[in-house]
Structures are given as C-alpha cells and as structure tokens.
Amino acid sequence: MPPEVGFQNIVFDKGKLNDLAMLCFDAVGQWRTAQILDQIKELGFHYATRAGVTFSFDDIVVPKRKDEIIAQADQEVKKITDLHQKGGITENERFGRVVDQWKKTTVRVTDEMMEELSKTRNGLNSIYMMYKSGARGSKDQIKQLGGMRGLMDKPTKIGSTGGADVIETPIKSNFKEGLTVLEYFVSTHGARKGLADTALKTADAGYLTRRLVDVAQNAIITIEDCGTTRGVNMTALKEGNEIVQTLAERIQGRTAVDDIVSPITGRILVSAGEEISNKMARTIQNHGLISVHVRSILTCEAEKGICAKCYGRNLATQKPATIGDPVGIIAAQSIGEPGTQLTLRTFHIGGAASTATELAEVVASHDGIVKFDRMNTVINTENQLISVSYLGKILIVDENDENKVLEEFKVEYAATVHVQDGQKVAKDTKLLSWDQFNNPLISTAKGVLHYENFIKDITYKEEYNDITMARELTIIESKDRRKQPQFRIVGEDGTVRLIPLPTGLIVRVEDGSFVHIGDILGQTSRMTIKQRDITGGLPRVQDLFEARVPKDKAKISDIDGIVTIGGLKKTGRDIFVTPPNGLFAPCDGKVVVLYDEDKNQYIAVLPDKAVYSENDGKVSIIEENRKKIIQVAKRNQNPVQYPVPKGLQILVKEGESVKKGTPLCGKLYAVPPEQESIVETGDNVTMHQPLAGRKYIIPSGKRIIVHQGDYVESGDALSDGPLDPHDMLVKGVIEAQILILNEIQEIYRKQGVKIDDKHVSVIIRQMFKKVRITDSGSTSFLQGDIVDKVLVEKENREAIEFGKTPAQFEQLLLGITKTSLLTDSWLSAASFQETTKVLTKAAIEGRVDHLEGLKESIIIGHRIPVGTGTKLYNNMLKKAVNEGKTVAQIIDEFAHRSKEEESGDYLDF
Known part of the structure; x- marks a missing residue:
C-alpha cells in the first residue's frame, strides 16, 4: 500500500x-x-x-x-x-x-x-x-x-x-x-420460467436502453454554473422501519444551495455553491441534520444541456463534472444495463418465489414528541385507537422545536395507533400496527346496520364454506349502475350513516345486527406476495419512462378544500371539494338552486327572515324611501306588498309569474365556474356548510378514501389506485418529477440494484422539457404549439421587457419515445423511429438541424460535441497554437477565470 x-x-x-x-x-x-x-x-x-x-x-x-x-x-x-x-x-x-x-x-x-x-x-x-x-x-x-x-x-x-x-x-x-x-415437477415450472424470461426480457431491456440513449443523447454539461437558487430537499431514504440510504450517502458529491449550518455549534459546515465532500456529508449527518437543500438536475436552469454545479460529482472520475461530459449517455446506459442483467437473475434461482412480506408495524427511529397531522381516529370496544383516514400522518417533532420534523409516517387506514397526540416517545417505540393480510372496513357510527341495494348476483355473490356451510357474501362490480351496495347504520337518536362498499369486500356483519364504533364491518384481501425478479419490474419501469396512464388510477383532487360526498349516479358517486375561500352557508336555512338565461348556477339560502309569496300573481319591484318592495298581484286584484329585509337579495324578476309559497328574497350567491352546487332545492343547511365545489366522479366499486368533512390538498387521492404522474402536475412540476423518480428507484432497489438518482433525473428532466402554448400573447408562437419550456421563458422575458403580452403555456409530461421524436434535431428523430413521417414533416416545415447533439453529428460525420470535441476545447486548442502554449496551460488559465465569464460559456456547437 x-x-x-x-x-x-x-x-x-x-x-x-x-x-x-x-x-x-x-x-x-x-x-x-x-x-x-x-x-x-x-x-x-x-x-x-x-x-x-x-x-x-x-x-x-x-x-x-x-x-x-x-x-x-x-x-x-x-x-x-x-x-x-x-x-x-x-x-x-x-x-x-x-x-x-x-x-x-x-x-x-x-x-x-x-x-x-x-x-x-x-x-x-x-x-x-x-x-x-x-x-x-x-x-x-x-x-x-x-x-x-x-x-x-x-x-x-x-x-x-x-x-x-x-x-x-x-x-x-x-x-x-x-x-x-x-417437488421436481413443481420445480420444472420455475426452471422453464427462468429460461423463457431470459430470452424474452433481454430484448425488452435492450430496447429500453436504446430509447433512453436516444432521449438523453443531447444532455451534455454545457456550462459551469446556471446560477439557480432552486434545489430539492434531501433526506435519508426509508422503507418501513429500515434506512435504505443514509443522508450522507445521498448528499455526497452534490452542491449546496444555501449555507449548511450545524444545529449544534451554529458553524457553517458547507457554504452555498460548494460541493459536499464524503467527509463533509458524514459530518452533516453526525451533527443531526435531517434534511439538506441541494442543487438538482431537475431544477437546473441551463438553456442547453445541464450545468456542472447542478449535476455535481462525475461518478466515473469522482471529481466535479466538467464542460463537455456526455451525462445523458452515461445516465441512459446506467439505467439500461441493470435491466439486461436482472432478466437473468430468475434463471439462477430457478423461479423460487421471493415473497416479500411487508412489516405490519412502524417504530420511531428518534426520541421526540408525537404530532397527529390530518388524522381521524375512533376508539373501538377494546379501547384501541383506530385510524379511519387515508390522509393521516404521524410526525415525530423535536422536543425543543415543534417546527423541526424529525420523521413522518403515513398512517394506514384501519391501523391501530399505539401513541397519543402530544405524547413524548423514545426511539424504537411502537407507533402503529395493522393487519398485513386484510384491508378492514371500520364502522364510524353506532347503531343498527342494514344492507342496502344487496341484490344476489348483481351487487354481491354468495358462497358457502365447504366444511362449515357458513355463508360468505362478497361485493361484486354492480351490473346495475344505479344500484350500489352500501351499509345504512341507524343510530339510537335516528341519525343515519351511509357507508358505500368497494368491489371485493367480504361482508363480516349480518343485516339487522347492532354495531359499535370501531367494529370491523368487512374486509378486502391485501396480498403482499411480491415477485422480486424484474419480470414485473421491467414493464413498470417502461410504463413510467413512457409516462403511460396507469390502469384503475386514483382520482386526484386538483384544489385544496373540504370534502362533501354526494349521491349515487349512473356513472358512479359524486365527490365535491369546496375550496377554503369557496361557497359556504352564511346561516341556517333552506336552499333554492336557480339558473339564469346563460345556464349559470346560483344558490339562495333562505334564513328565518326570508320572505315567501302568500298569493299567486305577477311580480313588480318598486322602491319607496330607498327601500325595495316586491309586489305580487293577480289581474284586477290589489297587489300584496313584501318589503325586502336588510341583507337579503331579490330572487324573482320583474314581470315573473309566481305561485303561493315561492321564496321572494334570500341570501344569493353565484356558483363559481368549474364548480357545481352540492345542495338541492329544498335541502336544509346549517351555518358554514359547503354549498358548491369542484366535482369528481368516482366509478362504482372503487374504494373512496376520503370522508365527509375531510380537508384535502391538491394532489391528494380521493379514491384508491396508483397515482398518475400527469395528475400530480397540479402539485407542481418538481412533485411530479420526484414521484416518477421514487417509483423507478423503488423498482430497482427491490432488485438489489443501486442506481444514482442523478442518472434517473437526467432522463426525467428530458421528459419535462416541453410545454404546450395555450395563449400566444405577443410572441411568435402559435396556440397549441409544443415547444421547449426554456425557449418560451426566454421569449416571455423579452416580451415583458418591451411591455408586450407574454405567452401562456401548460407543462407537458411526455414519454421517452414521444420526447425523442419531438427533439429539435430532425436527423436524430428520423434515425430513431417513424423515419418517413419525420423527414416529410421536416421537409414541409423547412427545418434546419444545427447538429447540437451527439447522434446527428455522428450521422453527418462531424466531431461529436463532447469532451475534446466541444467548441470550448477547440477554441482553447487554437489559442494554444496562437500563443505557443500547451492546451493544459490554457485550461489552467480558463479554470482561474471569474465565474461571471464561465456562466456565459455555452457550448454553441
């Protein structure tokens, strides 16, 4: 040594x-x-x-x-x-x-x-x-x-x-x-499966690599520093109770966005813009920091390619990335290669099932104070605290600083909560536990339970246990959309609670039985047998990279607000979300829903002082002493006058015919566009009750995972199912990008494969490059154009500078194949797929290829714009020849130049 x-x-x-x-x-x-x-x-x-x-x-x-x-x-x-x-x-x-x-x-x-x-x-x-x-x-x-x-x-x-x-x-x-x-016969299944998978999946993995290379080939380090102040928060990566990747491992080689200050000494550990070394990363972790704000490829603001600071350390050299590094090709091959390798793994084990049984409990990994966040709980007959919300979280916060969250855990529906809000807990305290085999349905009301819309072979099927002959009812997808099975619980005080039942639920209570709060009414099976070979994994990775919409996806709320569960329709069940500044009843009263000529909706709330017509007749509105009076009169009869009380609006029009009992005035509100009335004419409402909201239809048979009165945030799921990254854009681009990143990494991690986040981030960055113009403003774009986000933002800045109207656009999420075909280089797109279509379109539009990427340069026979082929290196070479120096001396001089000059050095290939 x-x-x-x-x-x-x-x-x-x-x-x-x-x-x-x-x-x-x-x-x-x-x-x-x-x-x-x-x-x-x-x-x-x-x-x-x-x-x-x-x-x-x-x-x-x-x-x-x-x-x-x-x-x-x-x-x-x-x-x-x-x-x-x-x-x-x-x-x-x-x-x-x-x-x-x-x-x-x-x-x-x-x-x-x-x-x-x-x-x-x-x-x-x-x-x-x-x-x-x-x-x-x-x-x-x-x-x-x-x-x-x-x-x-x-x-x-x-x-x-x-x-x-x-x-x-x-x-x-x-x-x-x-x-x-x-046993040998059973084994042959596995051996055959291994051989078949090897043959089939090698081609799949190879094609995935080809698509990844194509989408990322023009992702090159083009400048030293893009100067962004944005980044992402990095924390230790956990799966259940186990830390998969420590904070130190995740932040080493990254660039700090802000100064990283020690909470113990108050000393700056890493300055803003500095690379976090391995030693420094360990120090940051040892000083008790839980989250660190670092630069990321996803937030890089370089116009072309990626900047070296946002990319961080080059994993091949263990040194900071340099201008001209082909990081896109490196990323594509880093992701594609394990796919090829992993297809062979089943072959070695010969199809032995690796059953990953989920841990059915959560323990605290820090000392601290328990804080409940958006938790709904009930206490059952055994005095246990049971979670009845899907959105709840348990936070462990610092004893000395409540705003410092040490860790957070998502609380499963029907989980038993072993701690109280505000309780002080030590490390390794059990916080939650749940049934790992079943998803129970919990009663939130006490009373007599009745079956509703239970029709044999239409809404449920009946099976008998072979030995005990006990009857078992399972809810099936209703063949009659209007008949959806539900439980009706009638309380001792006459209050009624309706509980819609999801498809696949096995009923655990009898019709007419008395149930208590927290009782299990039924359950759906939660199978945790997961295949560990990439047979299941590779198609899912492809779906994520191709941005395909998942089957049976969750319905997501695109606004913050309060949930109201509506009635059953042919299409499914309505769920309304009323924003916090939305329409709520100003007082107790009756409701009238009205429409104008343009079909705009209005809601009137009729308080106690509301005025009703006591006779039939035509309406005329007069004003006396600055007070409005409504007159209702039949022909040749004296009019009946109704003064309008203060604070109420007139609900009838001049000349309108009204019948006895028609409300003439009340508190009138216009329903905002994109929202609908939650209430119907004749309904009684109480003060602060939501009146209108954004409407979502949950198909029959899907499990609704929110409850009446729950507060949801944009991006929260309203029904069960996988999340669609396209829908997650309502939360923001970064949230959607991180969702895809985490899902892809989870699949690879389960195969025991380590891929650095930055490789996946390079590909995801390319998938989010394009936007669709919704309003061209005073720019040169046309409505409906799909263009690079960077170009639109650049032209918008110029438009604002000259006092013109900037373009409006919506963010797009495109799969890797679509992104490759929409690239600026028609040579690159034509050599990938759909050659005739791409070349014909390019010829018609008279497009010019500036040969900025690797592929197009190779096709034409140019030097590729990476490494020593960059324009920057070429200029240095010329300078060295002219000044009689070596290239190394010129590079040395360049390295010592000011950052302002560096940041302007784009690769104009």
Missing part, C-alpha cells in the same frame, strides 16, 4: 476491496490505483492457486434443526387450515397466512444453515468462503443447496406484468437431499 493510504489490517471481501479502490483513487490518483489493483489481482491469483480451494458435495451443510423447524411450520399451517374450516378466516386470508408461514420458515432454515456453515472448519468451508467474500453465489442460491427450496412461482402467461401467484405447497427438500418426484 502507498504511504498515503497506510497499512490496511482487515479481511477484504468484495465490498471492502471496492472501498480500498476508492480510497486509493482519492489518495494517489488513477494511474497508481491501477497498478495497486493489478498487484492485488496477482496476489489473489497466487494464493488462490496455492490454496487450491474447491468444493464438493460434502461441503454443503444441511442444518441439524431443519426437520424440527419444518415440523413446527406444519403445525402452524394445520392451525390456519382448521381456523379456515371453522369459518374464522376467508380463503384469501388462509392462502396469505400459509404463504407467509412458509416464507418465514424458509428464512429460519436458511439462517440455521448459514450459522452452521460459518462454523464448519472454523469458517473455512469453501462454499461459505465463496459466498462471504462476494466472489460468487447468494444466500438465496445456497439456501437451495442445503436449506429448503421454499415456495415456487406459478407459471404465468407470457406478457403478463402482474406479480405471479405462488404455489402454496413449498419444496421442503434441498438439492443435497434430493427432491421428490412431485
């Missing part, structure tokens, strides 16, 4: 060797590191040859307690089956529990085997050494040699994207003991 690195007295496995290479790279540079690695390789091969490590059949260790563990599992499975036969649990629940039991058993057997393996020959068992060093093999593969193969996937149809079902009978044998005929 060189003196700069020092003597390393540790056992080197794969990870440690990686760390050593990084350590050497930082200390002595690339050339010396290559030599050191070469020497390590020589050393390794020398001793590997001398040691003669090999493995044989006898090196595989079968754990001594294996039979005992499997016998215990068989007992547990028998209990579950008995419970099901007595009608205690549903078929779905039984399947889920059995699968979960075998999954846990497989883990126990594996752990026993690894424990024994590590102790044989004092840890020098050749299979164990091979696995432990990271040279070859995984725990999953060794488990099949000496533990038990476990659960297998059912064969699925080719092209299906869902997580495959699992065969609930596990393979209890391992390869050393040998499989029984039946």
Whole structure:
C-alpha cells in the first residue's frame, strides 16, 4: 500500500476491496490505483492457486434443526387450515397466512444453515468462503443447496406484468437431499420460467436502453454554473422501519444551495455553491441534520444541456463534472444495463418465489414528541385507537422545536395507533400496527346496520364454506349502475350513516345486527406476495419512462378544500371539494338552486327572515324611501306588498309569474365556474356548510378514501389506485418529477440494484422539457404549439421587457419515445423511429438541424460535441497554437477565470 493510504489490517471481501479502490483513487490518483489493483489481482491469483480451494458435495451443510423447524411450520399451517374450516378466516386470508408461514420458515432454515456453515472448519468451508467474500453465489442460491427450496412461482402467461401467484405447497427438500418426484415437477415450472424470461426480457431491456440513449443523447454539461437558487430537499431514504440510504450517502458529491449550518455549534459546515465532500456529508449527518437543500438536475436552469454545479460529482472520475461530459449517455446506459442483467437473475434461482412480506408495524427511529397531522381516529370496544383516514400522518417533532420534523409516517387506514397526540416517545417505540393480510372496513357510527341495494348476483355473490356451510357474501362490480351496495347504520337518536362498499369486500356483519364504533364491518384481501425478479419490474419501469396512464388510477383532487360526498349516479358517486375561500352557508336555512338565461348556477339560502309569496300573481319591484318592495298581484286584484329585509337579495324578476309559497328574497350567491352546487332545492343547511365545489366522479366499486368533512390538498387521492404522474402536475412540476423518480428507484432497489438518482433525473428532466402554448400573447408562437419550456421563458422575458403580452403555456409530461421524436434535431428523430413521417414533416416545415447533439453529428460525420470535441476545447486548442502554449496551460488559465465569464460559456456547437 502507498504511504498515503497506510497499512490496511482487515479481511477484504468484495465490498471492502471496492472501498480500498476508492480510497486509493482519492489518495494517489488513477494511474497508481491501477497498478495497486493489478498487484492485488496477482496476489489473489497466487494464493488462490496455492490454496487450491474447491468444493464438493460434502461441503454443503444441511442444518441439524431443519426437520424440527419444518415440523413446527406444519403445525402452524394445520392451525390456519382448521381456523379456515371453522369459518374464522376467508380463503384469501388462509392462502396469505400459509404463504407467509412458509416464507418465514424458509428464512429460519436458511439462517440455521448459514450459522452452521460459518462454523464448519472454523469458517473455512469453501462454499461459505465463496459466498462471504462476494466472489460468487447468494444466500438465496445456497439456501437451495442445503436449506429448503421454499415456495415456487406459478407459471404465468407470457406478457403478463402482474406479480405471479405462488404455489402454496413449498419444496421442503434441498438439492443435497434430493427432491421428490412431485417437488421436481413443481420445480420444472420455475426452471422453464427462468429460461423463457431470459430470452424474452433481454430484448425488452435492450430496447429500453436504446430509447433512453436516444432521449438523453443531447444532455451534455454545457456550462459551469446556471446560477439557480432552486434545489430539492434531501433526506435519508426509508422503507418501513429500515434506512435504505443514509443522508450522507445521498448528499455526497452534490452542491449546496444555501449555507449548511450545524444545529449544534451554529458553524457553517458547507457554504452555498460548494460541493459536499464524503467527509463533509458524514459530518452533516453526525451533527443531526435531517434534511439538506441541494442543487438538482431537475431544477437546473441551463438553456442547453445541464450545468456542472447542478449535476455535481462525475461518478466515473469522482471529481466535479466538467464542460463537455456526455451525462445523458452515461445516465441512459446506467439505467439500461441493470435491466439486461436482472432478466437473468430468475434463471439462477430457478423461479423460487421471493415473497416479500411487508412489516405490519412502524417504530420511531428518534426520541421526540408525537404530532397527529390530518388524522381521524375512533376508539373501538377494546379501547384501541383506530385510524379511519387515508390522509393521516404521524410526525415525530423535536422536543425543543415543534417546527423541526424529525420523521413522518403515513398512517394506514384501519391501523391501530399505539401513541397519543402530544405524547413524548423514545426511539424504537411502537407507533402503529395493522393487519398485513386484510384491508378492514371500520364502522364510524353506532347503531343498527342494514344492507342496502344487496341484490344476489348483481351487487354481491354468495358462497358457502365447504366444511362449515357458513355463508360468505362478497361485493361484486354492480351490473346495475344505479344500484350500489352500501351499509345504512341507524343510530339510537335516528341519525343515519351511509357507508358505500368497494368491489371485493367480504361482508363480516349480518343485516339487522347492532354495531359499535370501531367494529370491523368487512374486509378486502391485501396480498403482499411480491415477485422480486424484474419480470414485473421491467414493464413498470417502461410504463413510467413512457409516462403511460396507469390502469384503475386514483382520482386526484386538483384544489385544496373540504370534502362533501354526494349521491349515487349512473356513472358512479359524486365527490365535491369546496375550496377554503369557496361557497359556504352564511346561516341556517333552506336552499333554492336557480339558473339564469346563460345556464349559470346560483344558490339562495333562505334564513328565518326570508320572505315567501302568500298569493299567486305577477311580480313588480318598486322602491319607496330607498327601500325595495316586491309586489305580487293577480289581474284586477290589489297587489300584496313584501318589503325586502336588510341583507337579503331579490330572487324573482320583474314581470315573473309566481305561485303561493315561492321564496321572494334570500341570501344569493353565484356558483363559481368549474364548480357545481352540492345542495338541492329544498335541502336544509346549517351555518358554514359547503354549498358548491369542484366535482369528481368516482366509478362504482372503487374504494373512496376520503370522508365527509375531510380537508384535502391538491394532489391528494380521493379514491384508491396508483397515482398518475400527469395528475400530480397540479402539485407542481418538481412533485411530479420526484414521484416518477421514487417509483423507478423503488423498482430497482427491490432488485438489489443501486442506481444514482442523478442518472434517473437526467432522463426525467428530458421528459419535462416541453410545454404546450395555450395563449400566444405577443410572441411568435402559435396556440397549441409544443415547444421547449426554456425557449418560451426566454421569449416571455423579452416580451415583458418591451411591455408586450407574454405567452401562456401548460407543462407537458411526455414519454421517452414521444420526447425523442419531438427533439429539435430532425436527423436524430428520423434515425430513431417513424423515419418517413419525420423527414416529410421536416421537409414541409423547412427545418434546419444545427447538429447540437451527439447522434446527428455522428450521422453527418462531424466531431461529436463532447469532451475534446466541444467548441470550448477547440477554441482553447487554437489559442494554444496562437500563443505557443500547451492546451493544459490554457485550461489552467480558463479554470482561474471569474465565474461571471464561465456562466456565459455555452457550448454553441
């Protein structure tokens, strides 16, 4: 080891060797590191040859307690089956529990085997050494040699994207003991699946890489600093109770937006605009900072390409990115390559189901004070606090500063809450727990429950347990849209609570039974068997990159406001959201809904002092002593006069015919456009009750995840289902970008693949480049044009400068194929897809290609505008020749120039 690195007295496995290479790279540079690695390789091969490590059949260790563990599992499975036969649990629940039991058993057997393996020959068992060093093999593969193969996937149809079902009978044998005929037969499913997937998915992954390269090929580092003051907040990444990526790992190599100040010493740890080194990142984490504001590719304001400060560290050189780095190509290949690799992973394990059972509880990872946010809870008969909202969160805040949120947890509907609002908790305190197999439906009212719209084989199906003959009702998608099944709970005081029922709900209460608050009325199955091979993952990654609308997506509120659940229609159930500054009843009273000639809607609230006509007749409005009076008179009869009370408006028009009992005046309000009346004529309302709101129709059978009176924010889901990134644009561009980023990263993380956020961010940045012009103003654009956002903003600035009207536009989210075809370079688009169409369109429009990207430059035979092919480098080369200096000296001079000059150096290729 060189003196700069020092003597390393540790056992080197794969990870440690990686760390050593990084350590050497930082200390002595690339050339010396290559030599050191070469020497390590020589050393390794020398001793590997001398040691003669090999493995044989006898090196595989079968754990001594294996039979005992499997016998215990068989007992547990028998209990579950008995419970099901007595009608205690549903078929779905039984399947889920059995699968979960075998999954846990497989883990126990594996752990026993690894424990024994590590102790044989004092840890020098050749299979164990091979696995432990990271040279070859995984725990999953060794488990099949000496533990038990476990659960297998059912064969699925080719092209299906869902997580495959699992065969609930596990393979209890391992390869050393040998499989029984039946077990071997079940195994062949998995082996065939692995081979088929390998063949099919390699092509898919290759095509994804091609599309990614095409969309990102012109993403190049063009300037040193775009000067933006925007960025994103980085926090540690958590999945359940586990920290997947620490804050230090996420911020190293990024640029700080503001000064990062230590909450302990008050000292500035990193100045604004400075790169956060690895050492500094660890210091920031150790000083207790939970969130850090850093520059991001998503918020970079460079006109062309990306700036070096927003990109941060180049992961290939571990140095800051430099002008001319082809970061787009690097990003595309970094994302595409694991896809190709991962398709082969199923093949090794041979279709063994890796059942990821979700943890059904949440614990605090900090000391602090509990704060409930938008939580609705009820207390059940067992005195437990149950969450009945889908939007609730539990925050853990600092004891000394309530505004400092240490962590936050989304609260599942029907979760049991183990803490109180304002309670002081220590680290590892259990906060929440829930049923991991079922989604229960909780009663929020006390009273007698009645079935409503329960029609056999139209709104529900009836099944009988084979053994107990107990009846089981399951809600099905209604064949009659007007008949939607619901529970009607009538309280002791006569109040009625209606609860709409989602499709798939298994009813757990009888018609006419008495229910209490917090009782479980029914449940839908929550299957947590998730396939871990990328068969399910790759299609989802493609859907996200292509910005496809997910099936059965959630309905999202695009305004903040209060929820009112409306009645049932043929199309589904209406939900209204009334904004905080919207229309609310000013007092108690009756409602009248009115329309004018243009079909505009008005709502009148009639308070106690409202005036009603006491006779039939025609209306005339007169004014006496500055007070308005309404006269109603029949022909040849004396008119009846009705003075208009103060604060009320006239609801009738001059010359209108009215009948006895017609309201003549009340408090009148115009319903804002894009909103509708929530109330109907004749309804009684109370003060502050919402009168109008934005209308959303939730299709029948979908679970509504908000309650009457809930406060929702724009971007909150009103029904269950996956979120559509297009809808999330109401929350803002950054929120939609981060949603896509997190979803893509989650898929890769589940495969055990690490991809840096910045690679995915480069692709997402390209997907959000375009906008659609909605009003051209005084600019050169036309309404409906799809253009680069940067161009519109530039022209808008010029328009405002000269006092003209800027263009109005809406943000677009386009998939990678569409983005590639809409690129400014017609050469690049034509060489990608739809060649004839692209070339014809370019010819008709007389378009010019400025050869700014890599692809078009290669096609024409130009030098590509990256690295030494940049105009900047070319200018330096000319300068070096003219001044008789080396290029290195000129680059040195350039590096010392002021930042103002740097930021102007765009790559005008």
